[in-house]
Amino acid sequence: MTALGVPARAAQAGASSAGHLVVTGTSKRFGAAVVLEDLSLQVAKGEFVSLLGPSGCGKTTLLRCIAGLLRPDAGRITVAGQDITALPAHRRNVGVVFQNYALFPHLTVAENIGFGLRAQGVGRTEAAPRVAEALALVRMAEHADKPVTALSGGQQQRVAVARALVVRPSLLLLDEPFSALDRKLRETMQVELKHLLREVGITAIFVTHDQEEALVVSDRIAVMNAGRIEQLADPATLYGRPVSLYVLDFVGQSTRLAGRVTATQDGMVTVETALGPVRAPGRYAPGSRVAVAVRPEAVTLGEGPAGANRISARVSEISFLGSRTQLHLDLPAEGQDRGVVELPRLPEGVQPGSRVTLAFREADTMAFPA
Amino acid sequence: MALLALPGVAFLSVVFLLPLLLLLWSSIRGEGGFTVQGYVRVLGDAYYIGVIGNSLQLGLITTAGAFILGYPAAFALARARGYAQVVLFALVFLPLTVSIIVKSFGWGIVLRRDGILNWLMLNLGLIERPVRMIFTEGALYAGMINVFLPFMVLPVYSVVRMIDPRYGDAAATLGASPWYRFTRVTLPLTLPGVVAGASLVFSLAVAAYVTPSLLMGDRYMTMSMVMAKAFLNLRDWQLGGAMAAVLLAVAAAVVVGASLMQRRLARHGGGA
Numbered sequence: 305m306t307a308l309g310v311p312a313r314a315a316q317a318g319a320s321s322a323g324h325l326v327v328t329g330t331s332k333r334f335g336a337a338v339v340l341e342d343l344s345l346q347v348a349k350g351e352f353v354s355l356l357g358p359s360g361c362g363k364t365t366l367l368r369c370i371a372g373l374l375r376p377d378a379g380r381i382t383v384a385g386q387d388i389t390a391l392p393a394h395r396r397n398v399g400v401v402f403q404n405y406a407l408f409p410h411l412t413v414a415e416n417i418g419f420g421l422r423a424q425g426v427g428r429t430e431a432a433p434r435v436a437e438a439l440a441l442v443r444m445a446e447h448a449d450k451p452v453t454a455l456s457g458g459q460q461q462r463v464a465v466a467r468a469l470v471v472r473p474s475l476l477l478l479d480e481p482f483s484a485l486d487r488k489l490r491e492t493m494q495v496e497l498k499h500l501l502r503e504v505g506i507t508a509i510f511v512t513h514d515q516e517e518a519l520v521v522s523d524r525i526a527v528m529n530a531g532r533i534e535q536l537a538d539p540a541t542l543y544g545r546p547v548s549l550y551v552l553d554f555v556g557q558s559t560r561l562a563g564r565v566t567a568t569q570d571g572m573v574t575v576e577t578a579l580g581p582v583r584a585p586g587r588y589a590p591g592s593r594v595a596v597a598v599r600p601e602a603v604t605l606g607e608g609p610a611g612a613n614r615i616s617a618r619v620s621e622i623s624f625l626g627s628r629t630q631l632h633l634d635l636p637a638e639g640q641d642r643g644v645v646e647l648p649r650l651p652e653g654v655q656p657g658s659r660v661t662l663a664f665r666e667a668d669t670m671a672f673p674a
Numbered sequence: 675m676a677l678l679a680l681p682g683v684a685f686l687s688v689v690f691l692l693p694l695l696l697l698l699w700s701s702i703r704g705e706g707g708f709t710v711q712g713y714v715r716v717l718g719d720a721y722y723i724g725v726i727g728n729s730l731q732l733g734l735i736t737t738a739g740a741f742i743l744g745y746p747a748a749f750a751l752a753r754a755r756g757y758a759q760v761v762l763f764a765l766v767f768l769p770l771t772v773s774i775i776v777k778s779f780g781w782g783i784v785l786r787r788d789g790i791l792n793w794l795m796l797n798l799g800l801i802e803r804p805v806r807m808i809f810t811e812g813a814l815y816a817g818m819i820n821v822f823l824p825f826m827v828l829p830v831y832s833v834v835r836m837i838d839p840r841y842g843d844a845a846a847t848l849g850a851s852p853w854y855r856f857t858r859v860t861l862p863l864t865l866p867g868v869v870a871g872a873s874l875v876f877s878l879a880v881a882a883y884v885t886p887s888l889l890m891g892d893r894y895m896t897m898s899m900v901m902a903k904a905f906l907n908l909r910d911w912q913l914g915g916a917m918a919a920v921l922l923a924v925a926a927a928v929v930v931g932a933s934l935m936q937r938r939l940a941r942h943g944g945g946a
Binding site for chain 1: 838840841843844845846847848849850851852854855858859862863
């Protein structure tokens with residue numbers, strides 16, 4: 305472990321691996337608007353968790369509460385077993401990488417990185433080697449004396465990360481850290497930053513509205529909706545077994561059809577949809593309204609294996625995405641039905657307007673209350 | 675781009691530069707031609723040195739007072755939202771629309787022996803006999819700060835408005851106490867506004883004429899008051915011209931010094 309690693313005292317504090325950060329029953333309202341509602345969250349030591357949701361879901365408010373920049377109305381926040389709920393931001397030792405980085409424009413790169421050490425009373429002679437080490441860690445040593453305004457977006461992000469890590473925080477919060485970067489750079493930096501933080505061994509919480517970014521950087525993702533966590537799970541579970549239509553729609557794409565349960569048997573339901581009957585695992589009473597869904601890559605063209613669900617639809621659009629090809633299906637305009645299918649290769653003869661038969665396994669089909 | 679400044683430069687040349695040159699010419703013209711007699715009189719006489727001292731002291735105290743009151747006010751103005759901001763704006767800038775003469779007379783009404791402030795303090799039992807306030811230096815400083823406060827608030831406000839509040843948040847999460855945040859982040863970032871406001875207030879206050887004459891009278895002479903006396907009463911163009919040149923030199927030094935400081939700040943910030 306490098307010298308920037310998690311401080312020994314945090315490890316000794318005896319935080320169980322289950323809860324390095326524990327948020328319990330936290331609520332926050334602004335006027336009449338409830339932004340966080342009785343929210344609880346546990347993050348293990350060294351874990352990367354993303355708070356994922358659209359703007360207004362409360363993810364940034366939760367981050368600011370953990371950082372101490374906002375005081376929750378109710379609830380408790382502990383880090384490494386220590387209750388920090390009442391501590392002001394500057395006594396929490398929780399690092400933050402801000403959206404757009406908030407680097408101090410009147411200081412050089414090295415002065416920015418040294419700021420936290422100097423603020424905490426570390427002497428110049430002791431601070432200098434730690435700043436140099438942090439500069440080397442993010443490969444910015446040759447830019448030490450530049451003003452931060454002369455840096456590119458990617459370089460600014462590296463300085464912001466180094467500035468937050470050099471004071472050895474017990475936890476690092478990152479607020480939309482990639483949103484200021486262009487797409488190509490974003491993908492590189494996501495992998496680079498994940499690798500860097502893993503090496504340092506820090507516990508990190510990312511706030512993002514970008515599901516792809518969350519899938520890349522996180523061990524677990526908390527999908528947030530209206531001030532609550534809708535589902536907290538690892539990326540594969542979140543994608544393969546979403547608990548609600550909200551999570552299904554927010555993470556990845558899907559073909560989704562509304563319908564009514566016509567039969568139920570042995571934990572399987574048959575749902576009558578606009579494109580015919582579809583069978584899916586689930587326990588719903590006959591007559592109840594549900595939506596069935598299947599992920600794009602679980603669908604094949606043609607008859608498929610025996611016992612598979614089959615639907616027939618017209619292709620409205622074809623998008624070539626390089627490694628795969630996406631078919632958009634023409635569905636009745638009313639309702640929230642949509643059809644997206646992804647194929648490794650586009651079969652000959654399929655074009656916009658073609659009528660195709662699609663097959664998908666019952667086990668890959670999901671049913672949600674509508 | 676330089677051409678765009680031409681109309682302004684031409685206008686200022688006629689109405690400002692030309693009279694100024696004539697004024698400076700009058701300060702070095704004597705009986706037998708060229709003389710430095712005017713400057714010897716101004717800079718060699720303890721009385722006039724005292725007058726220059728008065729003006730500089732008045733300028734410095736007014737600037738310091740305007741900074742102490744105006745700096746937090748500029749923050750309140752920049753951070754306020756909605757109606758609160760409108761009301762604060764009105765409070766700061768309405769006084770500017772009131773003539774300086776009216777304002778200075780207003781101070782007289784409030785501060786004189788049978789004025790509002792004495793009446794209030796007598797009735798509240800704070801004092802037994804009316805206190806002499808008008809024609810005191812304290813009243814002069816209060817009046818001057820009142821008159822020139824907006825010239826400090828406005829430049830600081832325009833700088834504060836541009837500062838991302840997240841700089842303060844970032845400093846806090848790095849372990850900086852509120853005081854450390856103020857001295858190492860907020861103050862350095864707002865320094866350009868402070869320099870602009872201070873040089874504005876100082877050069878206005880050091881040349882002030884109306885407020886000191888109305889609040890202090892002849893017992894407290896400033897450079898502008900000496901100039902007015904020299905030109906209007908004594909018809910002593912040599913004395914008035916020389917005093918004007920000294921005032922100009924002081925004001926120019928402040929403006930040049932401030933813009934050099936601004937450039938330095940712009941190039942490498944306030945330092946850590």
